Amino acid sequence: MLVSDFHLKEFDSKTLTGFDVMNNYCVNNNIHLVLNLGDFFDGVGGSKSFDYTCAKENRIIVEKAISVIPHADGVYHAVLGGNHDKNVVKYGFDPVGMLCDGREDFINLGYTHSTISLANPTGILGIFDIHHPDTF
Secondary structure (H helix, E strand, C coil): CEECCCCECCCCHHHHHHHHHHHHHHHHCCCCEEEECCCCECCCCCCCCCCHHHHHHHHHHHHHHHHHCCCCCCCEEEEEECHHHHCCHHHCCCHHHHHHHHCCCEEEEEECEEEEEEEECCEEEEEEEEECCCCC
């Protein structure tokens, strides 16, 4: 399954139900991998200028995401960091890395660009590139 641009900044019941619906759809349709193509987190603060305080706020959001995002057995989420996620890296905080380190069902694809190789026991199914623009 391909998804993108969640722009998570809060975890209300609507957000959590959305993850449950997505995970249940995957389980019911034998889908084992969700590719998130960028901007998993919103990566911005309350003002237009992004600063260290905004980075700290985003860290709290990632910490909460690790504990509250619903999971489903056998469903993995591969996350490519987009420009919003990457916004906080310059402040020494890697939101995608932290999320993936904190959850076994999340896979870190890095930021902006990744090459994916899909295979099964009989061979390679395909190789493709995914990209999320690095600007606002």
